[in-house]
Amino acid sequence: MEQSDRSAQQAKEFGKWLHHQLVRRGYELSPRGGGRSAFARDSGIGRATISRILLGQGATDTAVLAQLAEALDRPLSEILVRAGILSAEELAAAQTPDGHRQITPDEAADELGIPTDPTSRRLFNSMVETLRTAPGNDAG
Incomplete structure (x- = not known):
């Protein structure tokens, strides 16, 4: 699988994961449910950005991902891996920079x-x- 195909697949998976997280938290994500706007307001992330992520178009702005981590009360490291910014192996290496x-x-x-x-x-x-x-x- 090519890098662009893998990135597109990760973006779709991240969108599905975020959708699940928001629904679990009570955000109504149907077209007229208002959940995207409510989450945008609660998280401080623009509604258009939330929509792009949910549509599987990805998110690479680490400031947005940090806001997302805070809003979902999840570790930023988890969000970075789920968004495809870092692989689990890259994260592990970054967490132990001395190689140990x-x-x-x-x-x-x-x-x-x-x-x-x-x-x-x-x-x-x-x-x-x-x-x-x-x-x-x-x-x-």
Whole structure:
């Protein structure tokens, strides 16, 4: 699939997703329902822009996508991926710019050579959780 075809498909999927989100929130999106205008007013995004997105014509203005994220109470990162601005892989790379991803306690135990028996793993996982939630620890 060519890039333009993929982008067009993502724009349509994003429009469907936004439609679902708005209907879930009680916006009536039938032609005379007033939901587009109401959401435009509530979000601060122009009605024409909302209509274009819902029609599957895409949205690439990050300021609009940020407003959309705020209005829907969703993380901007989710909106950027759903809109096709970033792939999930690009987002993950951006969130860990040093190339290191956060590993799970079980992955850390494996790397440290902690035995795989249930008692040793429970003890290790308990210690990790204790350290993670300790007062003054920013990782919690």
